[in-house]
Amino acid sequence: AQTVTQSQPEMSVQEAETVTLSCTYDTSESDYYLFWYKQPPSRQMILVIRQEAYKQQNATENRFSVNFQKAAKSFSLKISDSQLGDAAMYFCAYGTLRFGAGTRLTVKP
């Protein structure tokens, strides 16, 4: 069975700086998709970025990018130029099946 681990329950970053959230996973599949979702205090779950395992190129979406290391089964999220609106819970997900425990990101002004 697949598992997803987020080892950082909480992280904080200064506004305008860069922060990296960690995620590792375990699977025996060779083709799969990984996602990062954001959950602000409003409770809404919002897709941040997705990565297809067969693509070697790391996905990017504006200020959000991933460092995907397939062999190491690592999928970290980098947020550049952090903004106050980035403050939220961030969840790493393996497909639609498994979610990590989440990392609460605080952005300090």
Place this chain on the structure above:
Amino acid sequence: DTAVSQTPKYLVTQMGNDKSIKCEQNLGHDTMYWYKQDSKKFLKIMFSYNNKELIINETVPNRFSPKSPDKAHLNLHINSLELGDSAVYFCASSPVGSSYNSPLHFGNGTRLTVT
């Protein structure tokens, strides 16, 4: 227009009662899901339906029964509610194709409190 809508947003009820949560999506997606988020924010899949057919049924007590009258709707009925059922329940949908590789579109969640 709301893409995935679920009602009610809040539900407070007593132990032993039966309650339902409704979900509708207007995205034309074939696959719909129910997830449970507990008090520690841990999110776990409960059920998945593809075009009205159940395709995922995780280890969920049989007091929970999903019903999909058509591919745009997936309701969750809970019998004999227990204190441990208190959580936020999310409905979600994903596009046509394998349900494992599609991004999820979530509803706003229903906070269920059992007293």
